[in-house]
């Protein structure tokens with residue numbers, strides 16, 4: 155059983171740690187708070203880490219995805235495509251094609267145009283897509299949390315717009331199967347949340363009767379709250395289950411038999427408290443009356459989402475508080491926690507209470523399992539991503555590091571269905587997919603491979619997706635290739651990339667080489 159300090163020593167800081175045991179507890183708590191029977195969708199937006207997604211799937215949650223990267227993550231975690239829900243505004247044809255060919259059939263339609271495009275993609279593959287209509291309703295009075303609907307919005311159909319245009323719901327290739335609401339997020343106030351969900355139930359029943367659209371699936375959204383980057387507990391929704399069951403009984407009496415199936419979605423409630431960020435203080439300084447602690451993690455790793463750190467008070471604690479951290483006087487020990495980025499926006503906390511903080515200290519931001527790393531500005535300034543360590547209770551399950559890699563694209567490749575998954579992790583399991591695009595490598599690379607592996611291009615020009623192993627790449631040849639590319643391009647391939655996936659094909663190796671070349675060819 156490793157402590158956070160031991161994990162930090164083993165993998166370095168900054169470091170995200172996610173505890174699967176907490177994810178299981180959160181799913182149980184959510185189920186206990188919801189009327190049964192009901193379905194829970196995990197919104198991958200909160201954290202697409204494959205280990206978390208897989209744990210929630212094992213617990214019986216389905217997945218709600220909104221992009222090709224999230225689709226790939228859900229499939230990789232073992233979700234059957236037919237059980238996924240695809241939502242989000244602005245779905246483009248390529249992602250719809252990919253989702254449908256993977257076997258997805260359930261979509262949340264955000265507008266008439268969206269519905270038509272879903273239908274066109276379905277028709278092209280000879281199938282019918284089941285669609286829930288995302289409704290932007292006025293909602294209940296006395297709201298809680300961040301309202302998503304009831305005002306002008308890019309999300310969903312306005313109720314009035316739907317009423318006048320019933321005929322447009324008969325889009326070819328689609329079948330309306332129900333409705334989708336997502337009126338709020340992060341609702342701490344149970345009464346407001348109950349009122350909102352009850353209002354959605356009533357609106358759904360009314361719309362069904364008024365428009366004559368079927369209601370087999372009613373996705374009520376969620377809005378279940380969780381603390382973010384600050385100590386605290388998930389709220390307990392004590393009366394939601396009974397109160398909402400009564401509203402469902404009254405308005406949609408078939409729900410207990412699955413007509414409609416009642417569904418909820420959650421991101422932050424399910425994974426928020428599973429994660430923490432361990433970061434090291436790299437410098438402590440005093441500037442014109444203010445104390446600063448500079449951390450090795452900033453808005454590139456946490457709180458980058460719309461500058462959340464500026465809006466919300468994030469807070470870190472010493473990993474192992476010692477006597478030097480005791481508060482002497484009420485306003486002593488107040489420091490600004492800045493990150494390593496060269497921008498004044500890189501502040502994670504102002505006025506953090508950290509008396510006695512020193513260079514080398516480890517700090518922890520709690521409750522950052524949701525909207526942490528993947529909601530941040532990873533590409534900005536090029537610091538590597540923190541390692542993400544998955545633990546289960548005390549056992550370490552996996553450790554991975556997310557990487558942004560640049561690779562060559564063909565004209566129009568950006569819109570094609572089989573593009574690379576943007577959420578690639580540097581594990582041996584990735585990058586083994588056949589790569590049909592011809593990367594722009596140079597002659598030196600080609601002749602070097604040819605010399606070490608004559609079999610490779612015996613039958614013509616070097617193919618990007620040829621298997622290097624089949625061409626005779628054993629461990630000796632691998633070392634030779636490694637040494638020669640490193641000296642040819644004056645690069646050092648990091649240990650993390652010395653995995654089978656790198657040496658799978660000419661293209662996979664070139665991707666690593668060319669990315670390193672770009673880094674070394676920066677401004678002198």
Ligand SMILES: *Cc1c(COP(=O)(O)O)cnc(C)c1O
Pocket residue numbers: 197199200241336339340375376377378419420421422423524
């Ligand atoms: C963001 C989002 C969610 C998840 O929100 P949480 O507040 O993390 O639970 C669910 N559904 C939709 C449609 C969303 O946009």
